[in-house]
Amino acid sequence: MRDLFIGVMSGTSLDGIDVVLVEFNEKRVQVHHAATTPYPNGLRKKILGILQQPQISLQELGELDVAVGHFFSECITSLLASSSFNANEVIAVGHSGHTVFHKPASPNAFTMQIGDPSTIAAKTGITTIGNIRNMDLALGGQGAPLAPAFHHWYFATPDESRVVVNIGGIANVSILHPKQPLIGFDTGPGNTLLDNWSLLCRGKPFDNNGSWAKTGQINESLLALLKTDKYFTAVPPKSTGLEYFNPTWLKNTLQKVQENLADEDIQATLTELTASTIADAIDASGADPKCVILCGGGAFNTVLIERISVLLPDAHIKTTSTYGIEPQWVEAVLFAWLARNRLHKKPGNIPTVTGASHAAPLGGIYYGL
Numbered sequence: 207m208r209d210l211f212i213g214v215m216s217g218t219s220l221d222g223i224d225v226v227l228v229e230f231n232e233k234r235v236q237v238h239h240a241a242t243t244p245y246p247n248g249l250r251k252k253i254l255g256i257l258q259q260p261q262i263s264l265q266e267l268g269e270l271d272v273a274v275g276h277f278f279s280e281c282i283t284s285l286l287a288s289s290s291f292n293a294n295e296v297i298a299v300g301h302s303g304h305t306v307f308h309k310p311a312s313p314n315a316f317t318m319q320i321g322d323p324s325t326i327a328a329k330t331g332i333t334t335i336g337n338i339r340n341m342d343l344a345l346g347g348q349g350a351p352l353a354p355a356f357h358h359w360y361f362a363t364p365d366e367s368r369v370v371v372n373i374g375g376i377a378n379v380s381i382l383h384p385k386q387p388l389i390g391f392d393t394g395p396g397n398t399l400l401d402n403w404s405l406l407c408r409g410k411p412f413d414n415n416g417s418w419a420k421t422g423q424i425n426e427s428l429l430a431l432l433k434t435d436k437y438f439t440a441v442p443p444k445s446t447g448l449e450y451f452n453p454t455w456l457k458n459t460l461q462k463v464q465e466n467l468a469d470e471d472i473q474a475t476l477t478e479l480t481a482s483t484i485a486d487a488i489d490a491s492g493a494d495p496k497c498v499i500l501c502g503g504g505a506f507n508t509v510l511i512e513r514i515s516v517l518l519p520d521a522h523i524k525t526t527s528t529y530g531i532e533p534q535w536v537e538a539v540l541f542a543w544l545a546r547n548r549l550h551k552k553p554g555n556i557p558t559v560t561g562a563s564h565a566a567p568l569g570g571i572y573y574g575l
């Protein structure tokens with residue numbers, strides 16, 4: 207049987223769900239088919255609603271969980287229909303669910319992703335691995351970021367230090383040093399503040415290629431104020447989300463600025479915030495990498511990438527496409543890889559990254575029929 211898996215990713219940007227059909231071969235991954243499907247408007251609104259105001263009846267939460275499971279199933283089925291593969295050739299689906307609550311640092315730490323895996327297994331007939339973050343939390347970890355384990359498996363080399371930077375709604379880095387333990391953590395906001403500000407001021411869900419930010423000037427005093435947030439200097443392991451870096455976080459700082467700033471200057475400053483907190487995190491790691499590999503939707507923001515290149519003058523900035531995976535599919539491939547590890551009883555987490563007491567296979571198995 208071929209080593210075929212499907213990975214499903216719904217990231218914090220809520221731009222849509224990414225589904226990939228991949229084949230593993232030794233240390234290689236071939237993405238045979240991939241698609242992003244935007245959430246239907248009603249479903250997106252409901253998810254946004256509980257993210258902004260986490261008050262919902264148990265019935266509504268249960269129904270939303272299953273509705274998202276149905277939507278994921280439809281996306282998987284339509285990817286398969288457009289491919290040359292059948293459901294019975296796919297070993298398993300690994301899916302991220304969509305995070306609606308993530309509280310790793312509380313007495314009964316928990317994380318909640320919606321997109322019922324039983325529904326996916328029943329509708330697609332494919333064995334589904336879901337609730338992937340829970341075991342890491344149960345072992346005292348942050349449950350995030352999970353990407354560094356995959357980045358290490360796929361991109362690490364004994365010849366050079368590399369850093370993989372995933373710029374989704376939140377940005378995370380994996381420091382792959384040939385002689386040091388893997389470090390990986392969320393650096394802070396990736397695209398989320400840029401997307402929100404663009405939507406608020408221009409009604410556009412994101413700043414295409416950073417062209418709007420390009421028309422503005424970076425405001426150094428706003429940048430300095432934003433960077434006083436303690437998250438940026440906290441020592442890893444650390445992870446964050448939209449419950450922290452959100453429009454309210456930005457508003458609280460904007461209120462402290464005396465000058466009247468143009469909207470595009472704020473966008474330019476937020477772009478610099480993302481670029482410089484990524485560069486600072488890499489500098490602080492002491493890895494001195496010659497090779498920085500970008501992925502996630504932010505890898506398409508040319509202004510953001512230009513700024514990262516300027517702030518890390520010694521590094522070659524590339525994207526994951528140089529290594530065979532297009533930037534927008536890396537996170538979905540990660541969930542396919544985690545599902546494969548789960549079935550092989552191999553760990554999916556790395557304790558130095560998440561803070562868990564042990565490495566463990568991650569996720570529950572929901573067998574297909």
Ligand SMILES: Nc1ncnc2c1ncn2[C@@H]1O[C@H](COP(=O)(O)OP(=O)(O)O)[C@@H](O)[C@H]1O
Pocket residue numbers: 216217218219220221222373374375376397400401411412413414415416501502503504506507508534537
């Ligand atoms: N051409 C582009 N120019 C600027 N930003 C882009 C472009 N393409 C994608 N993005 C950004 O990438 C985001 C989606 O990235 P993604 O990796 O899917 O994030 P998440 O994992 O949070 O869903 C979009 O919301 C947008 O901010």
Ligand SMILES: [Mg+2]
Pocket residue numbers: 216217218219220221222224
């Ligand atoms: Mg996305």
